[in-house]
Amino acid sequence: MGSKSKSHTNADAARISNAIDEELKQERELRRRRGQKEIKVMLLGQAESGKSTLQKQFQLYYSAQSLDRERPSWRPIVYFNILKALRMILDELDFQYPQAVQPPSPTGSPPYSPIPPSTASSAGNVFSFTPPPSKLPSQSSSFSGHSSMPTPESSWFPELAYLRNKVLPLVASEEALASELSGGITVTGGRKGVYVRSGWQALVTPNRAWPLTEILATSARQTAVTNIVAKTLGANQNEIFRLWQHPAVQSLVRTNKLRLEESASFFLDEIHRISEPDYTPSTDDVLHVRLQTLGVTEHSFDIMMGGRQFNWLLYDVGGAVRVLSKPLSRALAHHQNIPREDRQVDTLRDDDFHTVNTSPSGMPTAIIFLAPISAYDQYLEEDPRTNRIDDSLQLFSTIVSNKLMVKAALVLMLNKTDLLRQKLAAGIKVRKYISSYGDRPNTYDEVSEYFRAHFIQTQKRKDPTRRSLYVHFTSMLDVKATQAIIVNVGEAIMRSHLSSIGLA
Numbered sequence: 001m002g003s004k005s006k007s008h009t010n011a012d013a014a015r016i017s018n019a020i021d022e023e024l025k026q027e028r029e030l031r032r033r034r035g036q037k038e039i040k041v042m043l044l045g046q047a048e049s050g051k052s053t054l055q056k057q058f059q060l061y062y063s064a065q066s067l068d069r070e071r072p073s074w075r076p077i078v079y080f081n082i083l084k085a086l087r088m089i090l091d092e093l094d095f096q097y098p099q100a101v102q103p104p105s106p107t108g109s110p111p112y113s114p115i116p117p118s119t120a121s122s123a124g125n126v127f128s129f130t131p132p133p134s135k136l137p138s139q140s141s142s143f144s145g146h147s148s149m150p151t152p153e154s155s156w157f158p159e160l161a162y163l164r165n166k167v168l169p170l171v172a173s174e175e176a177l178a179s180e181l182s183g184g185i186t187v188t189g190g191r192k193g194v195y196v197r198s199g200w201q202a203l204v205t206p207n208r209a210w211p212l213t214e215i216l217a218t219s220a221r222q223t224a225v226t227n228i229v230a231k232t233l234g235a236n237q238n239e240i241f242r243l244w245q246h247p248a249v250q251s252l253v254r255t256n257k258l259r260l261e262e263s264a265s266f267f268l269d270e271i272h273r274i275s276e277p278d279y280t281p282s283t284d285d286v287l288h289v290r291l292q293t294l295g296v297t298e299h300s301f302d303i304m305m306g307g308r309q310f311n312w313l314l315y316d317v318g319g320a321v322r323v324l325s326k327p328l329s330r331a332l333a334h335h336q337n338i339p340r341e342d343r344q345v346d347t348l349r350d351d352d353f354h355t356v357n358t359s360p361s362g363m364p365t366a367i368i369f370l371a372p373i374s375a376y377d378q379y380l381e382e383d384p385r386t387n388r389i390d391d392s393l394q395l396f397s398t399i400v401s402n403k404l405m406v407k408a409a410l411v412l413m414l415n416k417t418d419l420l421r422q423k424l425a426a427g428i429k430v431r432k433y434i435s436s437y438g439d440r441p442n443t444y445d446e447v448s449e450y451f452r453a454h455f456i457q458t459q460k461r462k463d464p465t466r467r468s469l470y471v472h473f474t475s476m477l478d479v480k481a482t483q484a485i486i487v488n489v490g491e492a493i494m495r496s497h498l499s500s501i502g503l504a
């Protein structure tokens with residue numbers, strides 16, 4: 001019976017997915033008949049670099065009404081971000097302070113296997129990277145072992161146990177919420193996250209003006225878990241806040257033993273507002289949400305420039321699956337979901353791009369590459385030996401060196417400068433993770449310039465055409481600053497486009 005209902009869901013998903021594709025095709029056809037010029041912009045960069053956040057900023061600037069309409073559909077995703085953070089907090093507490101929740105295990109072994117460090121730097125020739133420290137239970141804390149000696153922290157245990165019990169039912173509904181969000185269109189959910197592809201909003205917003213009645217019918221059924229989670233959040237908001245503020249949790253965060261997602265602290269700080277029964281996500285909430293993009297999603301904006309209307313198509317290419325080869329052309333044409341196995345390839349093959357090149361939808365006019373320069377002390381989730389700045393540089397190098405993309409205008413956004421400032425202010429040393437940084441001062445100006453210089457140098461070495469590179473430092477959660485950059489980048493892309501077709 002289980003498999004029958006699953007295949008039914010899959011059939012629904014395929015039907016809805018095809019209906020959305022058809023919808024987009026018709027919209028595009030209409031625009032083409034109206035003679036609107038298409039400007040294709042690809043957003044590229046590693047996972048969590050801020051591509052979807054930039055897309056939301058575009059939407060906010062050029063289509064604020066559509067963002068307003070979508071607001072309610074972000075509510076379950078905000079809840080999902082909170083549940084994920086709570087789960088991570090409980091997992092780490094269980095690990096660090098097993099006595100607070102359970103009797104010591106008979107073997108006494110911690111519930112994970114540390115990853116062996118490697119000295120290999122995959123980029124090799126730009127920076128020298130220091131391998132990550134392997135995670136070990138807190139050696140200095142007597143709570144990581146099974147000491148019977150009482151310590152000052154043991155006074156925390158009764159409260160931690162109480163808060164844990166209160167929060168546990170919410171954490172237990174994470175999977176159910178993920179399934180509800182994943183129903184129909186999204187591909188998978190669960191402990192790893194919820195993935196999204198275009199059209200998902202229709203599934204979680206019964207009232208959204210998406211013109212497909214089937215989707216509306218589907219979405220109307222899919223709010224039961226969201227409502228239960230909302231009620232449970234409301235009933236336990238004080239306990240959630242106490243847990244978040246608890247010295248045990250705060251100290252785990254401070255010492256990096258607990259690495260929550262970057263938006264987690266924002267949502268946990270705001271838990272009372274978010275737990276209101278009539279809560280609707282604010283613009284700040286929508287920008288802070290973390291929702292992994294799977295495959296490629298297309299977003300369309302009508303933009304007036306120089307007295308003419310252009311149809312901008314923004315392709316938000318999920319960073320977890322580095323879709324730069326064959327799947328890209330297919331994805332651009334059909335918005336398909338790309339399996340995780342289709343990892344980044346080093347070169348694009350001529351025939352891969354032939355389809356895009358000769359199709360009416362054509363090659364991208366511009367590429368906006370996002371590199372989160374705050375990530376110098378982080379490693380890839382899928383490869384914990386690769387430093388994230390190293391990964392960004394490699395990806396950037398692949399993109400600029402590809403001869404099939406040379407006609408695209410190139411914009412580089414060195415993103416998350418706010419987090420970079422915070423980390424440097426907290427004394428997190430760059431040279432600890434990037435040994436080639438040496439004795440340079442650990443200040444924002446020095447560090448940001450160091451990264452900028454390395455990206456520019458990479459382009460100089462790898463780009464066969466040495467085309468202009470427009471570089472911006474960005475903090476994508478800052479609406480005012482980002483919107484000024486969007487205007488600036490838009491104009492640069494248009495200038496470059498007009499000159500490439502001989503009109504400027």
Ligand SMILES: Nc1nc2c(ncn2[C@@H]2O[C@H](COP(=O)(O)OP(=O)(O)OP(=O)(O)O)[C@@H](O)[C@H]2O)c(=O)[nH]1
Pocket residue numbers: 045046047048049050051052053054262263287288289290291292293294317318319320415416417418419474475476477
């Ligand atoms: N502090 C801070 N957070 C940011 C910034 N830009 C994005 N974020 C946050 O970083 C997280 C990841 O951003 P996304 O836009 O989802 O990243 P993405 O590149 O689309 O990631 P994938 O879909 O996995 O490829 C979100 O929680 C954003 O709110 C920034 O400049 N500063």
Ligand SMILES: [Mg+2]
Pocket residue numbers: 051052053291292293316318319
């Ligand atoms: Mg994304």
